[in-house]
Amino acid sequence: MPAAFSTEIRPLTEVPEWDEFAKQVPLADRRASSLRVIKAASLSVDLSGQVQSPELEVAAEALLKARHFEQARKTLFEGGIANPTEHRAAWHTALRSGEPPAEVARERQRVIEFARKVQSEGRFTSVVHIGIGGSDWGPRLCVRAFGNTGTRIRIRFASNIDGHAVQGAVAGLDPHKTLIIVSSKTFTTTETLRNAERAFDWLRKGGVENPKDHLVAVTASPKAAAAYGAKPEHTFQFWDYVGGRYSLWAAIGLPVALAIGVDAYEGLLFGAEAMDKHFATAPLADNAPVQLALAGVANRSVLNYGSLNIAAYDARLVFLSSYLQQLDMESLGKSVDLAGNPSTVPTGAVVWGMAGTDAQHTFFQWLHQGTDGAPVDFIVCREADHPHPEHHRLLLANCLAQREALLQGKDFDAALAETKRMTKDPEEAEWLARHRVHPGGRPSTLIVLPRLTPYTLGALLAMYEHKVFTQGVLWGINPFDQWGVEYGKVLAAGIGRELDGEAPGTTHDVSTAHWINVLRT
Incomplete structure (x- = not known):
């Protein structure tokens, strides 16, 4: 068995430091009685609503040491074998480094030059991006977040093998002015290649003499792309050490550069790099990804919450929950540890969500008063980019109010005081009060971005990547395969x-x- 991060893998319940951590979690404060805000790469991460106590902090650092977290992190950043079941690195941090490996720098520059060329020539006014999973969610999230602003190129996405997806993606476009980007790590993905065939059929029927002249390939398998008909100058490479769900930072980000602009593409990289530096150097107690991971492990493996809700109070982040769903669930949906033994604690929560305030009118009732409940990551921007301050004030008020209701709840006495003002019948008042009780003490994190920019979005996504990695280390599972x-x-x-x-x-x-x-x- 390859060494995983050069550590001895033991079931978590056989680690004494886990016993102490698990003992301290239920004893810790769960109602935000102490303010706890971490600054990380321009983000403010308020963990006041997660379990906290001095004893738990000591136990958490001891657990990280027992799980050899420092060595694992070093292996990740140095491009060592962080993915032992496939004997690969997981070196996505190199893709956004200010001093990347030569091959990364070369491909990054090629992406930038190609995007600028397409934008300046004006030959193509539309892009159809064909990919799925990690080859789709990142570009789709970013393009939706920034609204196709900054260039004359509009972009559509086709991922699902359902024929309606690709049919809808090309509908109404001019075949002669449409570029087809096919993104696939192996260039063998069934859904992607079948959708690409339909797109090229559409080009032929539209009178395009040489459809493959409209093809751009993004792949870790350039030979397979060449066999498919992609020209070398229109083929952009990433590498086996880049997992699909971590590939936005590579040439998979080309649609972002085309649709939004090169500055936006580079901004994402700068923000992610800033979070990398924070994760690599910040003390553990003030390290946002580490503390998010510890809260996640406490919620899932000790408090038995089966899911994590993502509530982004910004309509532009409508695809954020889907992006994080893949990142988290494909990485942590494991029931076997690195030694091949069954996990001895629950791992890998369900991740789900919707943009606020729509979410409040959809499932927040379950979050507040359901028998299970779920931790919530509230995400909001301090400043809006629209000229409607009253809208933003209401958005902020709703976000803070929903979080406070989850944290503080409403006990029976408070509910009864309300219902007594509604009816003079004591029995009816008590009956109504029981329906108005909120348990409270439900964990949440508030993540505040100064504004939604490529830089802050890049930092946000990288923070979640490192959170997932840290949870993998704590649970002793591999977050980089997906068997x-x-x-x-x-x-x-x-x-x-x-x-x-x-x-x-x-x-x-x-x-x-x-x-x-x-x-x-």
Whole structure:
């Protein structure tokens, strides 16, 4: 077995420092009685609403030491084998470094020069970006966040294999003025290549004589892209040490540079690099990703919260919860530790969410009074970029109010005082009061951005990356592989052949066999 971060892997419940950490969590304050705000790369991270106490802080640092966190972090930043099951580095930090490896610097400059060339020539006015998962969510999030401002190029995305996705992406565009970006790490992704075929069919039907002249490939497999028909000058590379969900910082960010501008693309890198420096150097007690990770482990593995809600109070961040859902759940959705043994504590929470204030009218009732509840990451900008201050004041008020209600709750006596003013019937007042009790003490974090800019968004995303990494270290799992996803792909390929009429290659369960037969005929 390859050494994972050069540490001895033990089940978490066999680590004495875990016992102390788990003992201190339920004893800690859960109602924000002490202010606890960390400054990190222009972000303010308020952890006052997470469990906290001096004893818990001591136990947390002891647990990090016992799990060899410092060595793990060093391995990550130096490009060592941080992904032992695939014997690879996970060196996404190199992609946004101010002093990157030569190959990274070269590709970064090629992306910038190509984006500027396309923007200045004016030949292409539209881009259709075809990718899925990590090749899609990052560019989609950024383009939506910054509204296609700054250039004359509009961009659409096609990810889902459902034919409606690619059909909708090309609808109404001029084929002669549309660039097709195909982003795939291996350049074998079924959904991506099938959607690309449909896009090139559309170009041909639109009278484009040489459709592959409109192709731009972004991949870690340039030979596969060349075999597909991509020209070398239109092929942009990243590397095996970059996981798909960590690839926004590589050439996967090309759509951002095209649709928003090179300054925005570089701003994302600068913000992420600033967070990298914070994560690498800040003391553990004042290290935002580390403290977010400790709160996440406490909530999931001790307090038994099964999910984490992302409530971004900025309509431009509508895709943030989806981006973080992939980052977190694909990384931490593991039940086996690095030694190959079953995890002895719950790991990998469900991540979900919606932009506020829409979320308040959708699921906040469950957050406030449901039997389970969930920790919430509230994200808000101190300043807006629109000329409507009253709207922003109401947005801020809603964010702070919802968080306070989750933290402080409302006890029966307070509820009863309210209902007694509503009815003179004592029994009815007590009955109504029971419906108005809020338990409170539900954990949350408030993350405040000065404004939503490429720099602050880059810092925010990098902070979550490092949080996920740190949780992986604490749980003793590998956050950089995704064997469950790979297994599903293998099964889908075989079933696809059967739906085309080939004989079954494997034995299926009765339900799957039934529907293969029905859908084939």
